[in-house]
Amino acid sequence: MSDIEDILAQLREGAEHPWRAVEQAKAEGRAVAGCVPYFFPLELVHAAGMHPIELWGGGSSTGAAGSYYPAFYCSLLFTLMERVLDGSxxxxxxxxxxxxxxxxxxxxxxxxxxRPDAAIIDVVQPTVRTTPEAHAYMVQQLHRVAERLETITGSRITERAMRTSIALYNRQRAALRRFSALAARHADSIAPCMRQAVFAAARSMAVERHTALVEQLDDALAALSVHEFPGIKVVLTGVLVDSPSLLVELEKNGIAVVGDLTISESARYSHDVPGRVDPFDSLAALWERVRGVSVALDPLKERGELLAALVRERGADGVVMCSVKFCEAEEFDVPVMKQQLEAQNIALLVLEMESQEVASEQAATRIQAFAEMLGDRSGTGFCAADSREGCARTHENG
Incomplete structure (x- = not known):
């Protein structure tokens, strides 16, 4: 267990202190590119010799972004603009x-x-993703971004560099997919907060280091005997589940996370970049392969069915959706997803999060009620008070 704890500590540090990776890259003489969500292929930045860091906003809200966005914009956009204005x-x-x-x-x-001096590169990802015309357009967009990156770094992005980067990121995807499956079988070792940190660390850490750590973690978990978790097991979905207080609340109520269809986590790593002759062609194909998320057009509305399949695969008791408040794309998905899950007798809890980082008292109460309902349904005899006591001891011990 000491090896697992050491690896998790390194990944948690990467998740909690993302800008340390930026400082290290700068110290090594590499340029740094911030990548706003969603689904831009970081391989292109890496192939340019730059360090990519994903920008998800977060942090305190001062209200300064109110001069750029109305109050009903989602917290992700609001806090992104806050960080622009405070110089982060x-x-x-x-x-x-x-x-x-x-x-x-x-x-x-x-x-x-x-910030008039900022180098901003826009990428227009086609809404209709699966036509030949959309693919050709995405290839064109990636070439345009590559040209801008070459101007910034002063060096050309070679095919060899792109293929190397694609292989590295595909290896990371495979490691994280394996981690998700292993973590479901070892909920005693991987609490919800730690599971989230493994994915969050990928947003800022160098892909080489992050992948190596996750592969070591996977091997260490695979060597353990499977743990039969006695409490409630759920699958998460949403754009971003970054609230430590919410994740701790799940743990306090005896709930383990055994899988997810979350944009910032497993949905990002569900498909590899294909190995086509033209690496730009390969990277463009990734956008076409995204499934079951609100920000990518889904005429078939597959999200509910994909979640139901994951619930069955992982032996979960229900689904928890963390919806960013005022995110229309997420809100449009809820009625259809609820209907699909109800048809298969799968419980769904929808939590609307106004902030990415803080869970309200109302959310805590609803999580407790959801856990008790699922406990009654499964006959586990779950007791929230007993779980809270055990969780408190866990956190006291670090």
Missing amino acids: YDDLDCVIVPTTCDGLRNLEENWKFA
């Missing part, structure tokens, strides 16, 4: 902004207005 992103050499929602479509211009 000033040291980045460039910022790549995909345009997959209305808020992101105007973030580029707002950023330029607030």
Whole structure:
């Protein structure tokens, strides 16, 4: 267990202190590119010899972004703009902004207005993703981004570098997919907060180091006997589940996370980049392969069915959706997803999160009620008070 704890500590440090990776990259003489969600291929940044860091906003809200966005914009957009205005992103050499929602479509211009010297690179990801025309357009967009990155670094992005980067990131995807499956079988070792940290660390750490740590963690978990978790098991979904207080609340109520279809976690790593002749062609194909998330057009509305399949595969008791408040794409998915899960007798808890980082008292109460309902349904005899006592001891021991 000491090896697992040591690896988890390194990954948690990477998740909690993302800008240390930026400082290290700068010290090594590498340029740093900030990548705004969602689904931009980081391989292209890596192949340019730059260090990519994903920008998900977060942190305190001062209200300064209110001069750029109305109050009903989602917290992700609001806090991204807050960090632009407070200078958090000033040291980045460039910022790549995909345009997959209305808020992101105007973030580029707002950023330029607030920071005229910033190098902002927009990427227009086609809404209709699966036609030959959409694919050709995405290839064109990636070539345009590559040209901008070459201007910033002063060096050409070679095919060999792109193939090397694609192989590295595919290896990371495989390691994280394996981790998700192993963590489901070892909920005693991987609490919800620690599971989230493993994925969150990938947003800032060098891909080589992160992948090596996750592969070591996978091997260590695989060597353990399977743990039969006695409490409630759930699958998460949403855009971002980064609230430590919410994840701790799950643990306090005897709930383990055994899988997810979350944009910032497993949905990002569900498919590899294919090995086609043209690496730009390969990277463009990744956007076409995204399934079951609100920010990618899904005429078939597969999300509920994909979640139901994951619930069955992992032996989960229900689904918890963390919806970013005022995110229209997420809100549109809820009725259909609820209907699909109800048809298969799968319980769904929808938590609307106004902040990415803080769970309200109402959310805590609803989590407790959800756990008790699932405990009654499964006949586990779950007791929230007993679980809280055990969790408190866990946190006291670090």
